[in-house]
Amino acid sequence: MGLTKKRFIADFQAEALHLFADSLENLSPMQQYQALAFLVKGYYAKDWAQTKADYDHHQQKQVYYFSIEFLPGRLLASNLLNLGIKDTVEAGLKQLDIDIPDLYAQEGDPGLGNGGLGRLASAFLDSMAADGMAGNGNGIRYQYGLFKQRFVDGYQVELPDDWLRDPYVWETRKENRAVIVRFGGSVYLTPCDNGGLEPVYQDTDDVLAVPYDIAMVGHHNHMVNTMRLWSAEPVPGHAHSLAEKSRINAITQILYPDDSDTAGQELRLRQEYFFTSAGIQSIITHYRRFHQDLHLLPNFVAIHINDTHPAMAVLELMRVLLDDGGLSWEEAWQITVQTLSYTNHTLMAEALETWPEEMFARLMPRLYQIAQEVDHRFRQTYTPRFGGELIQRCAPIADGYLRMAYLAVIGSHAVNGVAKIHSELLKSSVLKDLYTIFPERFNNKTNGITPRRWVQVANPELSELIDSAIDTGWRSDPSLLVPLAAHLHDEKFLKALHTAKKANKEKLAAIIFDQLGIEVSTNAIFDVQIKRLHAYKRQLLHVFGILEAYLAIKNGENRPSRVHVFGAKAAPSYRYAKSVIRLINAVADLVNNDPDCKGKLAVAFLPNYGVSLGERIIPAADISEQISMAGTEASGTSNMKLMANGALTLATLDGANIEIKDAAGEDAMAMFGLTTPEVAQLKASGQYSARAIYEADPTLHRVVDMLTDGTIPGITTEGREIQDELLVYNDTYLVLADFRSYVEASHKLDALWQDPIAWAQAALKNIAASGQFSADYTVARYGRDIWDVLPATPVGHGGE
Numbered sequence: 001m002g003l004t005k006k007r008f009i010a011d012f013q014a015e016a017l018h019l020f021a022d023s024l025e026n027l028s029p030m031q032q033y034q035a036l037a038f039l040v041k042g043y044y045a046k047d048w049a050q051t052k053a054d055y056d057h058h059q060q061k062q063v064y065y066f067s068i069e070f071l072p073g074r075l076l077a078s079n080l081l082n083l084g085i086k087d088t089v090e091a092g093l094k095q096l097d098i099d100i101p102d103l104y105a106q107e108g109d110p111g112l113g114n115g116g117l118g119r120l121a122s123a124f125l126d127s128m129a130a131d132g133m134a135g136n137g138n139g140i141r142y143q144y145g146l147f148k149q150r151f152v153d154g155y156q157v158e159l160p161d162d163w164l165r166d167p168y169v170w171e172t173r174k175e176n177r178a179v180i181v182r183f184g185g186s187v188y189l190t191p192c193d194n195g196g197l198e199p200v201y202q203d204t205d206d207v208l209a210v211p212y213d214i215a216m217v218g219h220h221n222h223m224v225n226t227m228r229l230w231s232a233e234p235v236p237g238h239a240h241s242l243a244e245k246s247r248i249n250a251i252t253q254i255l256y257p258d259d260s261d262t263a264g265q266e267l268r269l270r271q272e273y274f275f276t277s278a279g280i281q282s283i284i285t286h287y288r289r290f291h292q293d294l295h296l297l298p299n300f301v302a303i304h305i306n307d308t309h310p311a312m313a314v315l316e317l318m319r320v321l322l323d324d325g326g327l328s329w330e331e332a333w334q335i336t337v338q339t340l341s342y343t344n345h346t347l348m349a350e351a352l353e354t355w356p357e358e359m360f361a362r363l364m365p366r367l368y369q370i371a372q373e374v375d376h377r378f379r380q381t382y383t384p385r386f387g388g389e390l391i392q393r394c395a396p397i398a399d400g401y402l403r404m405a406y407l408a409v410i411g412s413h414a415v416n417g418v419a420k421i422h423s424e425l426l427k428s429s430v431l432k433d434l435y436t437i438f439p440e441r442f443n444n445k446t447n448g449i450t451p452r453r454w455v456q457v458a459n460p461e462l463s464e465l466i467d468s469a470i471d472t473g474w475r476s477d478p479s480l481l482v483p484l485a486a487h488l489h490d491e492k493f494l495k496a497l498h499t500a501k502k503a504n505k506e507k508l509a510a511i512i513f514d515q516l517g518i519e520v521s522t523n524a525i526f527d528v529q530i531k532r533l534h535a536y537k538r539q540l541l542h543v544f545g546i547l548e549a550y551l552a553i554k555n556g557e558n559r560p561s562r563v564h565v566f567g568a569k570a571a572p573s574y575r576y577a578k579s580v581i582r583l584i585n586a587v588a589d590l591v592n593n594d595p596d597c598k599g600k601l602a603v604a605f606l607p608n609y610g611v612s613l614g615e616r617i618i619p620a621a622d623i624s625e626q627i628s629m630a631g632t633e634a635s636g637t638s639n640m641k642l643m644a645n646g647a648l649t650l651a652t653l654d655g656a657n658i659e660i661k662d663a664a665g666e667d668a669m670a671m672f673g674l675t676t677p678e679v680a681q682l683k684a685s686g687q688y689s690a691r692a693i694y695e696a697d698p699t700l701h702r703v704v705d706m707l708t709d710g711t712i713p714g715i716t717t718e719g720r721e722i723q724d725e726l727l728v729y730n731d732t733y734l735v736l737a738d739f740r741s742y743v744e745a746s747h748k749l750d751a752l753w754q755d756p757i758a759w760a761q762a763a764l765k766n767i768a769a770s771g772q773f774s775a776d777y778t779v780a781r782y783g784r785d786i787w788d789v790l791p792a793t794p795v796g797h798g799g800e
């Protein structure tokens with residue numbers, strides 16, 4: 001949009017007056033932020049309305065991305081960037097003498113997700129808007145997001161995230177679009193006028209689902225899409241007891257802080273049905289404003305199931321088509337399968353959702369009837385060809401449980417994993433039987449990230465340097481970063497790259513000092529691991545690497561200086577993960593207070609990792625730790641963000657690390673460890689002995705002993721617990737097996753660091769190759785292969 005600095009300043013002053021009846025300079029930073037955010041909302045409001053009107057007018061096919069989690073991050077800076085007015089607005093703020101970073105920092109960061117899954121969902125919404133695809137988000141407006149993390153004596157303490165305490169400027173309540181979601185009661189079928197059967201509901205608990213819409217602003221294309229989050233409220237006019245009211249409010253009160261196991265609670269099941277039913281109902285209501293014939297639904301609507309939490313969409317869409325639409329089972333089933341698609345995000349068996357039949361039938365009796373029919377027909381159709389044993393293994397209902405991943409595959413026309421290796425493993429392991437039946441449904445869509453947020457907004461230093469070398473085309477089409485590689489032997493450029501990184505390290509060092517009181521040298525290697533705390537991600541291996549270095553320093557060895565930066569939350573109920581947090585903090589105390597380590601080794605565990613903190617850490621990283629046991633990390637996405645900011649990946653051959661290696665080249669990173677087949681073979685052989693490795697490697701022996709011998713103060717029980725996991729339970733995630741090769745790979749990076757030009761070249765190779773991981777390309781591929789929706793904005797090729 002065309003906006004001059006002068007016009008912006010006048011608008012901003014007017015908005016301040018309008019909102020607070022005061023002049024700008026009298027407002028608090030929070031009030032100034034709110035005035036600016038409301039102003040920006042006004043700037044795109046017309047485009048938002050117009051985009052919706054255009055979609056309706058042209059009857060453009062719409063994508064609805066159903067996800068129980070979204071992590072949009074702060075929106076002010078990214079909205080300004082997408083509107084093309086960021087520079088103008090910042091110039092205006094400067095003229096008004098407003099502290100720009102402080103203003104941005106006023107905004108809350110909605111923590112409506114746990115980790116990669118939620119962030120991916122938000123990246124996809126951002127990218128669909130950028131690509132000009134008609135994409136909508138459908139999720140839950142949790143009143144409390146993921147807990148805020150603090151450390152007390154090195155232990156994780158969880159505080160409530162009351163993110164709606166200050167009004168959230170970007171949302172718009174759409175009372176006129178509310179729908180009713182029915183829980184419980186009983187249902188029976190009765191003959192109806194058209195000769196069929198219709199369900200009669202009795203004694204249901206009705207809940208009002210009220211949508212709150214948030215604009216997803218497209219990048220320089222005047223398109224504005226919608227993320228719709230549902231809030232549960234009592235139905236007006238119904239007599240509710242206080243207890244009933246609080247049961248209703250509870251549905252959208254909290255986000256489950258668990259990215260590992262199925263939550264298992266009834267409340268979680270209610271949450272899932274609540275947003276799935278509300279979303280399906282509102283889609284069909286909207287569709288019916290323009291179309292009589294439900295058979296054409298797949299021509300105009302694609303519904304995507306992000307992980308299994310919204311897998312009930314299969315049953316709910318069937319319900320609406322059968323009961324409200326009056327279609328036959330066969331008709332309804334064909335429409336459902338054509339409309340739905342499903343992404344799997346995990347290979348971990350314990351994370352595949354199942355629900356007890358009894359609970360499911362009690363909360364959603366009509367859906368349960370439909371599920372039984374799906375199960376019955378599935379068995380009847382495929383048993384003759386595939387045999388009863390295979391069918392029993394993959395049927396949607398078995399042994400008293402509904403198996404949501406299987407239901408999602410059976411009810412969708414497309415199923416994908418999130419990195420090449422992950423999609424292959426789905427076919428050969430957890431979804432093997434369904435792959436045998438429906439091979440044509442399976443495909444891969446490697447994850448992506450949005451370089452607008454992670455490079456342009458988070459790292460202006462690097463962005464400007466790239467502009468100066470190859471012009472600004474990469475900002476709209478990140479595949480245009482490839483020509484940056486022409487500067488591989490341009491010393492001036494390489495030095496500038498180093499300088500930009502250093503500037504970001506200075507900023508992070510200030511945050512580390514501010515939050516933890518630790519002084520770190522920006523001449524050190526900044527070695528970063530940022531992700532949820534989970535045994536399979538092996539933060540413990542990273543800790544062992546630190547202890548190995550500690551021992552070497554105590555031994556008088558000279559190593560390049562390193563600062564190890566961690567960010568990680570543990571699920572509150574995940575004891576082992578919390579013990580690892582305590583361990584990291586204890587190791588931090590040990591090394592940060594040891595004079596021998598001064599200027600050589602430091603550990604900084606920054607609390608409350610999330611999107612906003614990520615934006616501070618990622619631009620400053622030299623090394624990206626992606627060290628999961630091979631075959632466990634579906635994809636990973638911090639690996640892509642860190643690569644795009646010029647960090648060198650220290651990694652196992654797992655998830656998208658493999659594709660990063662293929663893109664950047666093996667010499668631009670450090671790979672180590674057992675491969676997926678080697679892990680599988682070792683596990684299958686029954687020959688793995690963690691204790692034998694411990695006995696054979698004196699350094700490792702020493703490191704493992706440090707957990708319990710008092711060298712690391714204050715971790716008596718945690719140290720014992722972790723040591724037992726390794727030596728008594730035989731090291732589920734093969735930390736000891738990979739230790740030696742991890743340390744060697746890490747030393748390889750130490751050696752490279754001694755040659756700053758060679759390091760900068762490797763960083764440059766990563767940056768130049770990172771464009772292919774833009775989510776803009778990922779969603780364009782979903783559009784082409786799965787949703788049958790084309791981008792309206794040209795998006796480049798993304799390396800495919």
Ligand code: HBZ
Pocket residue numbers: 114115116117118120258259260261262263345346351418447633634635636637655
């Ligand atoms: O999804 C992550 C994967 O671990 C990661 O490899 C991948 O890159 C990313 C995006 O595809 N999975 C999650 O983040 N999963 C969850 O957060 C989760 C949350 C609630 C659950 C289960 C999983 O009930």
